[in-house]
Amino acid sequence: MRFISIYNLKPGMVVAKAVYNAEGQMLLNKDVVLTDSYIGRLKELGISGIYIEDNISQGIVIKDVISDETREKARAFVKSTMKQISVNRHVDVQKAREIVDSIIDELLDSHEMLVNLQDIRTKDEYTFGHCVNVSVLSLMMGIALGYDRMKLRELGTGTLLHDIGKVCIPDSILKKPGKLTKDEFDEIKRHTIYGYQMLKENGNISGYSCYIALCHHERPDGKGYPFGLKGDNIHQLARITAICDVYDALTSDRVYRSKMKIPDAVEYLKSMAMSQFDYDLVKIFLKFIALYPVGSGVVLNTGQKAIVVRNNPEMQNRPVVRIIKDEQNGDYEEIDLMEHLSVFIVDTYEV
Structure with a gap:
């Protein structure tokens, strides 16, 4: 596919x-x-x-790091929670933990630790899929860092609910297609405080999970919000969330802009490491991101278009590709760019 x-x-x-x-x-x-x-x-x-x-x-297999069933359950949970919390400020914490545990178990059992699958979602439902993606990516990092089950649960729950405060922001601001005014942006920033307060009110949500909702927009250079914290004054859980949050936002279609190509988003994270993001954590994060996802289109230096068949984890910029000879008839040539060093990827394209 x-x-x-x-x-x-x-x-x-x-x-x-x-x-x-x-x-x-x-x-x-x-x-x-x-x-x-x-x-x-x-x-x-x-x-x-x-x-x-x-x-x-034909024959190209694209695997997600978690099952469709778990992903869809998680997305439905976030949507129902955001609807419910705006009415009675209640979060089904037990349900959240069950979903997070399912994600953790599947990630621990999976041999597929490279994110290839592109998330299919409507623009209006961006936030729900975004929260799930951020949770999955963050948990992959937590596993890589050797977190125990308790800490993974705190990370997973906090990231799954990190944008819950957006229910308090008017849609006219959240979905505004044009540039935000200063007052509108100031209101957007308050979603971190709103989210923290709502999660804290539930009483049985970990303080660390609440902290993630509060501080996932803090930045090492002190230019984040809501407090302008710097460096190690920002807990690692929030620094992890910040990287995953920005990456998923950049690579998703929004009402006010089109998604960024994955290689460009990767370059952005690299360029902003140390100032906007934790440098060491960015290095860990990028190990899980397929630079050219399986099933996506690439342009070679030969001018030919190709489809990515399989990634080479040790050198992600040189995957196995199918060079398209005749798309209508399914005529192609499959080569491993690790073995054809004179051929390389120069761009991506929308198939």
Whole structure:
């Protein structure tokens, strides 16, 4: 299978991976043949693309680091919690722990520790998928750092609920397509305090988990918020969350801008390490990110277009690729860029 931009979808293409909404309800099942009506509906929902199966991508397997079932349960939980907490300030902490434990168990059991799968979500449901992604990425880092189960739970719960305070921010500000005024940005900043207060009121949520909601926008150079903390005065849990939060935000479509290419987002994190992010933690984080995800399109220095088949973890910029000869007929040449050193990737493209 491979990921296809919404603008390149055509009737007759076959869905390779089911598409869900934030409640976990299936919008399109695997093996469904696309029609103009289906494609139009996906565009209305603001979905940037889906996975399809065709001749040129046959046999390409893309694995998520956690199961679809766990991811969809987590996303549905975040959405229902944000709806509920705005009414009665209640969080189902037991449910949160069960979901976080499931994520931890699957990550510990998984042999796939490289994030290849692109998250499919509507622009209006950005926050719910974002919270799940940040939690998964943060837990991968926590495992790499040797955290015990208790600390992983605190990290997972805090990151799953880190943006809960956004329920207090008007949609007119959250979803504003243009530039925010100073007053509007000041209100956005308050979501960290709102979130902390709501989680703290629940009483049975760890103080560290509440802290993550409060301080995930603090920065080592002191230019973050809400307190302007510097360096080691920011707990490691919040520094981890900051990296995962920004990366997922950059690589996601938003109402006010299109997503950034993964290589560009990686370069941004590297360039901002030491000032905006913890340098050592950025190095750990990048070990889990596929520079060129399996099933994505790349452009070679030869001018040819190709699809990534498999990553070489020891040298991510030189994956195995399928050079497209004739897309219509499924004609391609598969090469390992580790063995063809004169050929290299110069750009990515939306398939």
